[in-house]
Amino acid sequence: MLRYIIKRLLWMIPVVVGVVCIIFFLSVITPGDPVTSLVGADAPPEVREAMREKLGLNDPIYIQFVNYTVKIITRGDFGNSYITGQPVFGELMTRFPVTLKLTIASVIVALILSVPLGVVSAVKRNSWIDNASMALSLMGVSIPQFWLGLMTLLLFAVKLHLLPASGIAGISGWVLPVLMIGVGNMGNFARTTRASMLEVIQQDYIRTARAKGQTEAAVIIRHGLRNALIPIVANVGNIIGISLGGAVIAESIFSLSGVGQYMLNAINARNWPSVQGGIIMLAIAFSIIMLIMDLLYAAIDPRLKSEFRSKGRLFAKRKQKVA
Amino acid sequence: MAKLYTPAMAKIDKKKAKLKGRIQKTSPGREAWKRLRRNKLAIGGLVILGILVLIAIFANYIAPEGIDNQVLTRTLQTPSTQHLMGTDNFGRDIFSRVIYGTRISLPVGFICTFLAFAFGGVLGSIAAFYGGRADNLIMRFMDIFQSIPPLLMAIAIAASLGNGVLNLVLAISLSTTPGRSRVIRAAILTVKSNDYIESARAIGASSARQLLKYMLPNAMGPILTNFTFGVAAAILTVSSMSYIGLGITAPTPEWGSMLSSSKELMRVAPYTLYFPGLMIMITVLAINLFGDGLRDALDPRLK
Numbered sequence: 001m002l003r004y005i006i007k008r009l010l011w012m013i014p015v016v017v018g019v020v021c022i023i024f025f026l027s028v029i030t031p032g033d034p035v036t037s038l039v040g041a042d043a044p045p046e047v048r049e050a051m052r053e054k055l056g057l058n059d060p061i062y063i064q065f066v067n068y069t070v071k072i073i074t075r076g077d078f079g080n081s082y083i084t085g086q087p088v089f090g091e092l093m094t095r096f097p098v099t100l101k102l103t104i105a106s107v108i109v110a111l112i113l114s115v116p117l118g119v120v121s122a123v124k125r126n127s128w129i130d131n132a133s134m135a136l137s138l139m140g141v142s143i144p145q146f147w148l149g150l151m152t153l154l155l156f157a158v159k160l161h162l163l164p165a166s167g168i169a170g171i172s173g174w175v176l177p178v179l180m181i182g183v184g185n186m187g188n189f190a191r192t193t194r195a196s197m198l199e200v201i202q203q204d205y206i207r208t209a210r211a212k213g214q215t216e217a218a219v220i221i222r223h224g225l226r227n228a229l230i231p232i233v234a235n236v237g238n239i240i241g242i243s244l245g246g247a248v249i250a251e252s253i254f255s256l257s258g259v260g261q262y263m264l265n266a267i268n269a270r271n272w273p274s275v276q277g278g279i280i281m282l283a284i285a286f287s288i289i290m291l292i293m294d295l296l297y298a299a300i301d302p303r304l305k306s307e308f309r310s311k312g313r314l315f316a317k318r319k320q321k322v323a
Numbered sequence: 324m325a326k327l328y329t330p331a332m333a334k335i336d337k338k339k340a341k342l343k344g345r346i347q348k349t350s351p352g353r354e355a356w357k358r359l360r361r362n363k364l365a366i367g368g369l370v371i372l373g374i375l376v377l378i379a380i381f382a383n384y385i386a387p388e389g390i391d392n393q394v395l396t397r398t399l400q401t402p403s404t405q406h407l408m409g410t411d412n413f414g415r416d417i418f419s420r421v422i423y424g425t426r427i428s429l430p431v432g433f434i435c436t437f438l439a440f441a442f443g444g445v446l447g448s449i450a451a452f453y454g455g456r457a458d459n460l461i462m463r464f465m466d467i468f469q470s471i472p473p474l475l476m477a478i479a480i481a482a483s484l485g486n487g488v489l490n491l492v493l494a495i496s497l498s499t500t501p502g503r504s505r506v507i508r509a510a511i512l513t514v515k516s517n518d519y520i521e522s523a524r525a526i527g528a529s530s531a532r533q534l535l536k537y538m539l540p541n542a543m544g545p546i547l548t549n550f551t552f553g554v555a556a557a558i559l560t561v562s563s564m565s566y567i568g569l570g571i572t573a574p575t576p577e578w579g580s581m582l583s584s585s586k587e588l589m590r591v592a593p594y595t596l597y598f599p600g601l602m603i604m605i606t607v608l609a610i611n612l613f614g615d616g617l618r619d620a621l622d623p624r625l626k
Contacts, residue, residue, distance in 0.1 A: 011466075018467030023479060030483035138615070142608040144559055144579070146566045147600030150586060154593050245474025249563055253586075264567055267482045279479045283471040290470065 004298055008291060019283045020069045023276050028061065030272065037082050037270055078277030083269055088277035091262065096281065098258035102250060103243045106178045107236065110185035115232065117186075118193025122201065122228075123220055133190060140187025145246050149180035149253040166255035177254045181246040185239050192235050196228040203227075230301050237293040244282055355544075358620040365616020371609035379425035386419035391574045399592045408598045411581075412588060420576035421598050427577045428606060431492060432558035438496035439557075440550060443503030450504070451511035452534055462508070465501040473498045477560060481569040491570040495560050499553065506549045510542035517541070544621040551614035555607045562603050578603050 035051045043051075052058055056067055071077040078088035114137070121130040153176060157165035164173045200206065201224050209223040210216075248260030255261070259278045266274035359365055378385060394414040402409040408417040450461040471479070476498035484490035514520065515538060523537045562579030564570035571577040573584050578599035585595040 014463075015467050015470050018464075019470055022468065022471065026479055026483040031485065138608065138611055139604075142555065142604055142611050144562055144600060144603045144607070146563055146579075147582060147596075147603065150582065150589070150596055151600065154589055154596065158590060158593075241472035242474070244472045245478075248474065248478070249567060252567060263478070267478075267569065275479070275482055279471065279475055282475055286472055287470045 001298065005295060008294055012287060012291060015287050016073065016284060017069060019280055019287070020072055021065070023280055023283075024065050024068055027272055027276055032270060034082070034272060037272075072280065078280065079273035081266075081274050082271045083266075083274075088273050091274070092259060092277055092281050095257055095259050095262050096285075098256055099244070099247050099251065099260055099282070100285065102174075102177055102181065102247045102256070102258065103240060105174065106181035106243050106246070107185055107240055109178055110182045110189050110239075111236070113182075114186040114188075114190040115193050118190040119197055119220065119225060119228075121190065121194045122197035125198065130194075134194065137187035137190040140183045141191070142187075143183065145180055145184055146249050146253060148183055149176065149250060152176050152179060153253065173254075173256075177247075177250040177256060180250050180253070181243050184246065185243060188235070188239055188242075189232065192232055193228065196231045197224060200224050200228040226300075230297070233293065233297050233300060237290045240289050240293075241286055244286055355617075355620040359616050362616040362619065364612050365620070368609040368612030368614075368616065371605065372613060375425050375429060375606055375609065378422060379429055382423050382426055386416075386422040388416045388419040390415075390420055390423045390576045392416065392419070399588070399595075401592075402594055409592070409594050411585065411595050412592070417581075417595060417598060420581060421578070421602055423576045424578045424581070424599065424602060425606075427488075427571065427575065428558050428561060428603070431488065431561050431571075432554050435492050435495040435499070435557040435561065436550060436553040438492065439499040439503045439553065440507070440546070442496065442500040443505075444507050446500070447504035447507030448511055448534055448539070451508040451515060452530065452538070458508075461504070465504055469501040471498075473502070474560065474563070477564060478567075478569060481564060486569065486572050488571055491561065491564060494569075495557055495564070499557070503549070503553065507542075507546060510545045511538050514538055514541040548614060548618040548621060551610060551617055555610040555614065558603065558607055558610070 034055065035048050035057070038055075039047055039051050056064055059067070071079075076089045078092070080086060081088050081091060084091070117133045117137075121133050124130055153165055156163045156176060163175055164170075166173075201220075206219060206223055209219045214223070247258065248263065250256070251258040251260040252264050259282060263275055263278035266272075266278065392415055394410075396414065397406075397410050398412055398414040400406055400410045406416050406418060408421060411417055411420075446461050446465070450458040468476075477494040480494035480497055481490055484494065511534075519541075520533060520537055523533050528536070561570060562577065562582075565572070565577045565579035566583045568583060571580050573580055581599040582596060585592075585599075588595050
């Protein structure tokens with residue numbers, strides 16, 4: 001197991017370098033000169049040249065890339081915002097918790113609400129509760145997130161005045177954004193849970209559990225759900241990725257000052273260091289979450305665990321038996 | 324190769340021709356279609372989809388007005404018999420714009436998915452076919468690519484390329500390529516160890532022939548299902564990207580971009596927000612219904 005963890009941790013290094021590389025490549029192909037954005041189009045040539053030198057734009061491209069990567073990895077230095085002149089890293093750090101909280105909350109709320117629903121749907125297959133929850137789940141994955149956000153905003157904030165239209169001053173401000181991202185997640189989780197549970201309850205070990213006189217609840221939860229959970233956990237990482245994207249849009253609809261809104265504003269202002277910083281930061285956060293999910297996955301899936309439980313010992317034991 | 328056609332075979336063919344119409348030929352595709360036909364929801368989805376395609380083809384006959392017919396004397400009218408979905412702040416008939424929107428969302432969603440499967444298909448099938456080092460290299464590269472969540476990747480690409488349909492298509496298809504390559508790789512790996520692949524290799528089929536003639540057709544089930552869901556997801560992404568201003572921009576009547584320009588009107592004319600969103604939802608719902616049916620029909624074990 002330790003070997004797996006170390007292997008997985010070391011894998012983070014190429015991932016981070018790779019992500020920085022992709023974003024750097026995108027910044028190279030971006031049309032427009034960053035110098036113009038900084039000093040204005042009609043600045044004298046010597047000012048422009050000084051700025052180019054300061055930004056390191058006169059260096060060969062690979063030197064620029066190495067400098068860029070080293071700065072990010074060693075100091076978290078994404079450069080300064082073209083607009084405010086402040087370091088992007090600091091600006092991102094104040095906004096990052098909002099995005100992370102929004103993403104995690106929407107995933108957790110969705111898990112709590114939809115996994116039981118998926119289990120009930122699978123156990124009581126083709127009942128009204130199955131049909132209703134699957135119809136709702138299908139709606140959940142088919143509705144455009146931003147439209148759901150706009151519609152709930154219209155209904156609960158503009159028409160009924162029940163919830164605030166923007167900001168996250170109190171807990172009530174979180175309800176609509178979390179709902180907006182969470183509904184799609186719910187549909188997704190409920191559908192995966194049902195499919196996975198249906199597969200599991202047809203297995204022989206479920207029949208065995210029933211045959212040895214376990215209560216139905218124990219059969220479903222201890223023998224069924226524990227096994228059905230494996231594909232669900234595998235899906236959680238994906239859903240977190242989708243939710244991070246959703247959070248970007250939710251922040252723009254509900255005017256929450258998270259990384260997403262910061263990035264979208266930066267895109268409109270052609271403020272590239274902020275855009276790149278935001279994407280790299282979210283990608284690294286996502287990779288760390290994926291790492292945690294993978295370790296969790298390894299912990300609950302005994303097959304993976306046994307694969308990495310040092311193989312040498314297994315052979316040694318067998319040899320002893322032969323002897 | 325010379326064809327051996329014996330009189331006995333000719334006799335059988337004659338018999339077959341006689342019995343045509345009475346004997347049902349069967350193939351996996353036909354069997355799947357039979358199962359799909361029994362699934363009312365899937366057929367419902369297919370019918371809605373068919374209607375949407377017809378609307379897209381005949382949009383210029385259905386829509387009472389053009390897409391950018393600005394009449395400033397009739398701005399922000401609520402839905403009426405004259406303007407089924409009302410008019411927007413430029414006095415344009417929203418119904419006409421929504422109808423023309425089918426001409427954008429459906430093909431763009433389809434093309435994005437198709438390209439993602441084409442890129443991903445090449446990478447995924449090379450990885451699955453050759454295995455070993457090629458597989459490791461390609462899939463690790465995809466891992467890195469995938470550590471940027473798809474929508475963020477699409478935003479990053481679209482932001483650096485700029486607005487426009489072509490850039491949007493490129494952004495969405497590239498950002499979903501890793502996921503698709505995984506699907507194709509997994510699908511090919513499941514059929515790779517079959518005996519018929521070995522016999523194809525034994526009779527000297529080239530790599531390309533093994534892959535295209537024997538592996539891909541047999542791995543088509545999960546790929547088709549995933550493709551259908553992919554189109555639905557792509558349509559949602561296209562509209563989200565246009566909504567945040569990184570895709571198709573006004574005055575093109577893309578549903579997401581229509582919602583984007585209507586969001587300021589939420590307090591004065593909320594009805595401008597209803598219909599484009601509803602259309603996205605109906606389209607995606609229809610595709611997902613069909614996809615669900617397709618999955619159950621192609622893999623009856625799961626049902």
